[in-house]
Amino acid sequence: MSKRYDTIVIGAGIAGVSTAFWLQKAKESVLLIDRKGLLSGASGAAGAFLSPRLGKGGALQKITNDAYRFALDFYKKEAPEGFFQKGLARIPKNEEDVEKFFSLYEPHIDVRYRRCESGDLPFIDKNAMRYGAFCFDHSAFVDPMTVAKKLTERLDTAWGIDAKPVFKDSLWHIGGYKSSKIVLATGAQQLPVTIPYIKIGGVWGERVDVRSEADIPMTLHRQISVSANVGGIVRIGATHVREDEGSEIERVNRLIVDAIELVPSLADQRIVRILAGHRSSVSDHFPLIGAVADYDLAKKLLKSPSKSVKPENSSIPSLNGCYIITGFGGRGFVFGPMMGKILAEKITESAILSPEISADRYLLRALRKNGQMR
Numbered sequence: 001m002s003k004r005y006d007t008i009v010i011g012a013g014i015a016g017v018s019t020a021f022w023l024q025k026a027k028e029s030v031l032l033i034d035r036k037g038l039l040s041g042a043s044g045a046a047g048a049f050l051s052p053r054l055g056k057g058g059a060l061q062k063i064t065n066d067a068y069r070f071a072l073d074f075y076k077k078e079a080p081e082g083f084f085q086k087g088l089a090r091i092p093k094n095e096e097d098v099e100k101f102f103s104l105y106e107p108h109i110d111v112r113y114r115r116c117e118s119g120d121l122p123f124i125d126k127n128a129m130r131y132g133a134f135c136f137d138h139s140a141f142v143d144p145m146t147v148a149k150k151l152t153e154r155l156d157t158a159w160g161i162d163a164k165p166v167f168k169d170s171l172w173h174i175g176g177y178k179s180s181k182i183v184l185a186t187g188a189q190q191l192p193v194t195i196p197y198i199k200i201g202g203v204w205g206e207r208v209d210v211r212s213e214a215d216i217p218m219t220l221h222r223q224i225s226v227s228a229n230v231g232g233i234v235r236i237g238a239t240h241v242r243e244d245e246g247s248e249i250e251r252v253n254r255l256i257v258d259a260i261e262l263v264p265s266l267a268d269q270r271i272v273r274i275l276a277g278h279r280s281s282v283s284d285h286f287p288l289i290g291a292v293a294d295y296d297l298a299k300k301l302l303k304s305p306s307k308s309v310k311p312e313n314s315s316i317p318s319l320n321g322c323y324i325i326t327g328f329g330g331r332g333f334v335f336g337p338m339m340g341k342i343l344a345e346k347i348t349e350s351a352i353l354s355p356e357i358s359a360d361r362y363l364l365r366a367l368r369k370n371g372q373m374r
């Protein structure tokens with residue numbers, strides 16, 4: 001007999017791990033599955049820096065920095081052994097950046113920070129620090145695997161299952177398991193359920209870990225990130241590969257050259273490992289979470305909905321207890337804990353999501369576009 005759960009979460013990256021964690025806290029029976037294993041997608045490659053968003057204010061900055069504050073408290077409490085609160089310096093990379101940092105962005109910084117000068121951070125190349133930096137002393141990075149193992153220690157898990165969910169007799173069937181609800185947390189990879197109105201893109205990237213004796217007490221972010229040195233290991237990340245940008249080794253070499261330019265004492269580095277993965281994103285760059293709609297039924301019922309029909313409207317028909325969480329871009333470890341909690345509340349308490357993150361925004365856009373084409 002196949003084992004039955006309330007919810008099966010498909011994909012054991014930080015999105016799936018966080019969602020399963022919060023569902024279990026809400027007393028749901030949960031199974032977390034992955035086609036390979038824990039953190040086998042982008043989450044295993046992440047430098048996992050928790051970095052605030054700088055910008056001109058606006059909804060994306062607010063959601064990101066709310067998630068950032070939430071994530072700092074969350075990892076510190078739930079997985080302190082994988083949490084490194086070393087602080088972060090954000091350094092402008094050129095004149096254009098200086099203008100942005102100190103004129104456009106500074107009035108909108110909504111997390112604690114201070115301005116630092118070259119003398120405050122003597123391990124950084126003086127030329128690189130000539131304009132100064134913003135220092136976020138409470139910022140941190142996490143060790144992805146330590147955190148994920150801690151968050152899943154009480155969960156049922158099943159690895160090596162390439163999920164192709166089938167809905168039959170009012171239940172979802174995946175391999176030898178069944179459930180009334182499923183969560184698609186499959187990152188940038190092809191969705192295992194057809195959702196015609198959602199298109200997930202991805203940006204490939206590499207990070208490299210090096211062994212070094214360089215004294216780097218704080219994480220740095222200029223055009224690349226260089227972590228604080230913890231136990232002789234420094235993480236350097238990350239590449240953003242959009243087109244043909246040479247071979248992996250060329251890209252990683254460039255990362256290392258840039259890192260040494262920023263911190264000259266890194267010249268003693270030796271590569272320990274190279275990690276790579278595909279970041280998931282959707283066109284508006286907000287996370288995408290919530291109930292999946294029954295697209296064919298929505299077309300019949302809602303036709304081309306007026307602007308007054310907003311995401312989370314009760315008239316939107318949902319697809320048999322199917323949910324999604326993705327679109328974390330380069331900030332999966334920032335968004336994961338808060339978005340996982342919000343989705344768990346949606347699943348267990350029918351909480352209403354804010355329109356910026358609700359998956360319904362793409363349904364409504366697709367229906368309206370269809371309507372215009374007719």
Ligand SMILES: Cc1cc2nc3c(=O)[nH]c(=O)nc-3n(C[C@H](O)[C@H](O)[C@H](O)COP(=O)(O)OP(=O)(O)OC[C@H]3O[C@@H](n4cnc5c(N)ncnc54)[C@H](O)[C@@H]3O)c2cc1C
Nearest residue numbers: 011013014015035041042043047048049163187331332333
């Ligand atoms: C080089 C690099 C550096 C990064 N640095 C940072 C950083 O410093 N800070 C930060 O916050 N974020 C960073 N990110 C981004 C972060 O890694 C992602 O946003 C995050 O990992 C996305 O998590 P996810 O769970 O949505 O997807 P993933 O981690 O990709 O997980 C998806 C999982 O689903 C599984 N899967 C897919 N399809 C199926 C199926 N049909 N059946 C079963 N399993 C399936 C996959 O095997 C995979 O394990 C970085 C990313 C990269 C690539």
